[in-house]
Amino acid sequence: MEPILRRLAEERNPGGIRFGHSVTDFHDHGDYVEVTTKAPDGTTSTYCTRYLVGADGGRLVGPQLGIEMEGRTGITDMVSVHMGADLSQYWDERFFACHFINGECGTIFESGAIVPMGPTWGKRSEEWVFHFGFALDDEARFQEDKLVPRIRDLLKIPDLEIQIHRVSHWIIERVLASKYRVGNVFLAGDAAHRRPPTTGLGLNTAIEDALNLSWKLAMVLNHDVDAKILDTYELERRPVGKRNCDWGLFTFENSAVINAAIGLVAGKKQDNKARFEAMYEDSLTGQSIQAQVKKMIESQCIEFGAHGIELGFTYDNGLNISDGTESPEVDPLGQDYCATTRPGHRLPHAWLESKTDHQIISTHDLVGPKGSFLLLTDHIGLEWVTAAKRLSQKYKIPIKTAQMGQHFWDMEDQWEKVSGIPKGGAILVRPDNFVAWRSKKPSRSRGQELEESFAALLGLPLPVEMNGITH
Ligand SMILES: Cc1cc2nc3c(=O)[nH]c(=O)nc-3n(C[C@H](O)[C@H](O)[C@H](O)COP(=O)(O)OP(=O)(O)OC[C@H]3O[C@@H](n4cnc5c(N)ncnc54)[C@H](O)[C@@H]3O)c2cc1C
Known part of the structure; x- marks a missing residue:
């Protein structure tokens, strides 16, 4: 954990966080949950807690409870290559991240995206992460010696010096827990919902889960508030989890319209090359393809301008008292966030x-x-x-x-x-x-x-x- 995050966490809960420990087992006894942990030195401890929140990215708690993750899994294996390289003469300072269209293939599997990682930011960044998509049955995804040639080929810089620091894999999926709670155990964050990273909804949804659940737990544990309010966690958050999973998948799949605008078709290497070259022709056709591509890139505001999705979620049937008014209309493109003080909506900023x-x-x-x-x-x-x-x-x-x-x-x-x-x-x-x-x-x-x-x-x-x- 980053030192600054560790310090903040310690400040908020002095002595209450066991850094480096892992939960190895738990049992819900009805009026308390017994949790077994393992310390970095291998010693085990047992804790008793009234409630347990599984915010473990889906590794232990959900599977042990037998909670089904509904939806599509195994969409893509993303291989993230953390590497050192000098790209200063190629990088445009206006970029934050750069997605490539491979002129021969175009599809996500044969393309990639690169993001600077600092410590000097911008074009002089010393470190970068390159993300590639692989099909789950593609054995090349585990062949690290193929990665450097692939990066050089995609960048079209055959002699680029690259030092690979670390290679990691993560599976793109769109899955939602069938339940957010069993007895005294709750799921939150990626343990409850995982979706493609497009629109950047993963951590946002996770933090919103934590915010929604933590004050309700505090009310029940520290005040004489009816424990029934804890039922509203799933009622309020699961529909938002589903909506954000669906939106992440929708925007992930929709980015293929950029390939379509160029005319790239999976598996048609030679034709694709010709179409890609046509885009750069000094001709009406070239201008038309470029104009169409620009239009399709602008249509990706569903990912990059989704204020309605990020801020406009509501808890309509949740823990609030309806005042009988109608909810504002929802923008189907997710762009418009309508600020309102209607019960169940986010407090507007002013x-x-x-x-x-x-x-x-x-x-x-x-x-x-x-x-x-x-x-x-x-x-x-x-x-x-x-x-x-x-x-x-x-x-x-x-x-x-x-x-x-x-x-x-x-x-x-x-x-x-x-x-x-x-x-x-x-x-x-x-x-x-x-x-x-x-x-x-x-x-x-x-x-x-x-x-x-x-x-x-x-x-x-x-x-x-x-x-x-x-x-
Ligand atoms: C390339 C990429 C880009 C992304 N970009 C964005 C973005 O722009 N915006 C956004 O909102 N989201 C983004 N996300 C998603 C975001 O990273 C996740 O949704 C978020 O980290 C989920 O947080 P979490 O705490 O639920 O789970 P995690 O981050 O997975 O944290 C779970 C923690 O639990 C720990 N753990 C697991 N098992 C145990 C155990 N048995 N005992 C103790 N600890 C355990 C793990 O070590 C880990 O530290 C991106 C993800 C990727 C891969």
């Missing part, structure tokens, strides 16, 4: 300026890192704030409060534009920055609507003064 210390912060940072809820209203919504404070005191659950115009300036009316909440309205935001409840109008009963909703949300007993006795 820049705010603190009225006390003039610090500029995002609405996203209002919940803070310690797992608090957030009641967000304006200077008129004092009754909501008072109700939130009562709730926090009664249930010993942290609820931060923020009033626009009272504690913060809404910079350039950004919040007003995205929130869609009239004066005196309020939203309750979960610790993972998703909206749990919303009122588009001021309270009619001293914040009681919020108190009822909060208790219903977390399966808490209603505040005593509300059991038949009005405020």
Whole structure:
């Protein structure tokens, strides 16, 4: 693990992380899970834990639970070659990664992509990773002596000096766990879903899983919140996992339209060479092929501009109180992210300026890192704030409060534009920055609507003064 990540992890959980240890076995006993670990020196230890989260990339926990990974596997064996080379005279500083089209074959199996790895970034990068796709039945994938000639051939630099540091294999697949939970054991991240890397959804989806599950576990373990809220983890996250698996595969397969635009057909080497050369002809045909290729590259915004996919996922039937409004329309090309405070959606971002210390912060940072809820209203919504404070005191659950115009300036009316909440309205935001409840109008009963909703949300007993006795 990178030293900086190790330090951060230690800061967040001092002494609680066993670096270099591996889990070798576990048993769910119903009210606790027994976990066996092995230290780097070979010694084994046993721990008892209330819940276990398998975030092991799918190596042990899911298979031991017998959870089926549904979908397509073995699509491609990607061989990643970590290497040293001087490409400074060839690299264009505008590139981040470079995907090649092999003029003879075009297909992913005969082509590749290269990414600089630093330590000096850009064209003077000393290290690079070259990714190649191989069919699973291609024996050449394990023949390391074939890699250097292949790299030189693809780059068309026959005398390029290359030092291979490491070769690794990873299988492209699109698989989703049939369940995200069995008893007290949960799956998260690549253990629950694996998809092609196109659109970059793997780590994003993994972090979202962790964020979704961790605050719910904290509520159950540290507060008297009904453990039923843990059922909403799979309810909320599995549909997002499926959608992101499907999108990763869709964009992976769709990149073949670039080959099609040139006219490259798998297995037709000679014809492909002629078509590829035609693209560079100084002729109308050459210009037409180039224009068509440009159009197809632009159509890859489904991968490179998928804001709707990255930010627009929702937890419609999950842990929130519906306000009866319709969800905004979904862009089928995944481009548009529609910011909304509708319950079940991600809290929209807006820049705010603190009225006390003039610090500029995002609405996203209002919940803070310690797992608090957030009641967000304006200077008129004092009754909501008072109700939130009562709730926090009664249930010993942290609820931060923020009033626009009272504690913060809404910079350039950004919040007003995205929130869609009239004066005196309020939203309750979960610790993972998703909206749990919303009122588009001021309270009619001293914040009681919020108190009822909060208790219903977390399966808490209603505040005593509300059991038949009005405020
Ligand atoms: C080439 C490539 C490019 C990618 N690009 C992107 C991108 O741009 N954006 C993006 O979002 N994602 C990207 N991804 C995907 C991303 O890397 C994964 O989705 C992400 O790492 C999954 O995180 P994870 O923690 O669930 O699993 P992993 O990263 O696999 O971590 C699991 C950890 O568990 C440990 N472990 C396994 N078994 C045990 C055990 N028994 N005991 C203890 N520890 C164990 C492993 O050692 C590992 O450290 C890319 C992947 C690849 C291969």
